[in-house]
Amino acid sequence: SAAYLWMLSGKMLLVTAIWMAVTIWGGFILVARVYKHMATLRETEDKLYTDFQTVLEGRKELTLNRERAEYVFNNLYIPDAQEYRHHIIRADTFHLSAVNWSNIMMLGAIGLVFWMANSLGWADTNVAATYSLTLLFLRTPLLSAVGALPTLLTAQVAFNKLNKFALAPFKAEFPRPQAFPNWQTLELRNVTFSYQDNAFSVGPINLTIKRGELLFLIGGNGSGKSTLAMLLTGLYQPQNGEILLDGKPVSGEQPEDYRKLFSAVFTDVWLFDQLLGPEGQPANP
Numbered sequence: 630s631a632a633y634l635w636m637l638s639g640k641m642l643l644v645t646a647i648w649m650a651v652t653i654w655g656g657f658i659l660v661a662r663v664y665k666h667m668a669t670l671r672e673t674e675d676k677l678y679t680d681f682q683t684v685l686e687g688r689k690e691l692t693l694n695r696e697r698a699e700y701v702f703n704n705l706y707i708p709d710a711q712e713y714r715h716h717i718i719r720a721d722t723f724h725l726s727a728v729n730w731s732n733i734m735m736l737g738a739i740g741l742v743f744w745m746a747n748s749l750g751w752a753d754t755n756v757a758a759t760y761s762l763t764l765l766f767l768r769t770p771l772l773s774a775v776g777a778l779p780t781l782l783t784a785q786v787a788f789n790k791l792n793k794f795a796l797a798p799f800k801a802e803f804p805r806p807q808a809f810p811n812w813q814t815l816e817l818r819n820v821t822f823s824y825q826d827n828a829f830s831v832g833p834i835n836l837t838i839k840r841g842e843l844l845f846l847i848g849g850n851g852s853g854k855s856t857l858a859m860l861l862t863g864l865y866q867p868q869n870g871e872i873l874l875d876g877k878p879v880s881g882e883q884p885e886d887y888r889k890l891f892s893a894v895f896t897d898v899w900l901f902d903q904l905l906g907p908e909g910q911p912a913n914p
Contacts, residue, residue: 656731659724684706687701739761815861815890820872821833829853862888866884
């Protein structure tokens with residue numbers, strides 16, 4: 630323990646503690662650089678995947694228009710790829726520097742202990758050997774901790790990225806929604822909605838739909854038909870106004886009760902393998 634080492638030689642313990650503090654401080658600076666580059670690397674990786682998606686999704690257009698293909702390659706992909714390469718090399722370099730720094734400083738501490746014992750005469754060789762064994766025991770967990778830092782930092786960067794999405798709290802259960810079998814009217818009253826970038830908005834919308842009514846939404850591209858359908862089905866929550874079912878406002882705290890009223894086939898529909906019947910039980914077609 631530290632008390633035992635202090636009994637052997639207080640001056641050697643003090644110098645060794647200062648040496649260890651410098652080791653940890655230098656490692657902290659290098660690790661901070663690793664985190665900085667890995668955080669930037671995560672953002673750059675998103676841009677690079679966007680470039681890949683652009684090439685894959687727009688391959689027909691890029692094949693027809695070689696000027697656009699050249700622009701995408703030279704002005705989008707190449708800068709993002711070079712930035713990704715720069716940050717990943719920097720992150721690995723600083724990580725290896727942190728590992729080597731810790732290793733060299735721990736081995737240097739052993740040499741320092743013997744120098745203080747033999748050259749300065751602060752203790753005998755047996756005391757120096759005791760200090761050396763203590764440092765060797767500390768060396769392995771310290772290097773293991775530094776070696777595990779990239780995984781921990783990657784997890785921290787990913788966690789911070791998830792927090793930016795402002796996701797809804799996790800719910801482990803799947804509550805059965807309340808049924809409204811005899812509803813008669815569905816009303817949107819002064820409903821407005823806009824996307825996060827404020828590039829597009831709809832409303833205020835005032836619309837009343839009666840049970841059994843056949844309704845067509847007609848409009849050009851970008852007129853808000855899909856957004857209105859999302860609002861009607863409860864997949865989007867109105868920013869202003871309210872949705873009323875038989876004259877009663879729909880609660881935003883339990884949207885699954887309202888969504889249960891709808892069945893939809895969207896343009897980007899996903900076809901599941903299993904057919905389900907009432908109460909979510911498997912059914913035969």
